[in-house]
Amino acid sequence: MSQRALIHLPATVRRGEVILVRALVAHPMETGHRVDSGGQRLPRDIIRRVEARLDGELVFAADLHPAIAANPYLVFPLRVTGDGTLTVDWSGDRGFAHRERAEIVAT
């Protein structure tokens, strides 16, 4: 499978700095409000929860509804205190679950 998610960090990160993390995941975000050509309602299939952890500690979370566009893109702030591992977990309908990691190297 091709890459499903991306975490983008600034090229250089200074200790003590507040950075913006960009997280993107491939997902249709089917709203549950649309009908197909046969008049059948398409069941909802969305990402409902996104959680970001720095070395295991929760540093950001988001609850998403169908009004979030397909391929959910989130930008969130993070204060960098030193090197660490950032993990982002996406979860949702039909048992969707995906985890992506990014290493933060502070200068």
Add this chain to the structure above:
Amino acid sequence: MNGRRTLLVAGLGSLLLRPAVATPEAMRAALAAFTGGAPLGDGKVTLEIAALVENSNAVPVSVRVASPMSAADHVRRIALFTERNPEPGVAVFHLGPHSGRAEVATRMRLATSQTVLAVAQMNDGSCWQAAVEVIVTMPACAES
């Protein structure tokens, strides 16, 4: 006579309206569930979204809140609501002192022209709002 005609037109409108639109009651309930009944103050919150949107399937939106983001004084949550999408809730973002700054962004769908509302909840429970009226020229899901 006039009242009757208005009623008739309103009735027709609700019949023709597709997709379904969240009711004002649903909007009030969603807001109250988020704020816990706290009054909404004006200020502190900056909501950035285009006032005129052509493709409403992915509209960039960002919210900033004036806050020191310290342990004693920080933004706990930021929520986005819409008046006339099928559901009033769009997203809730959870922040804290480790965020360092109260600023989030995403891309959202707009079913039609409407007001987008951002509400920030501080750690003391107080709530602050900002609203932007957005005009949509090509509504999302029009092809569905």
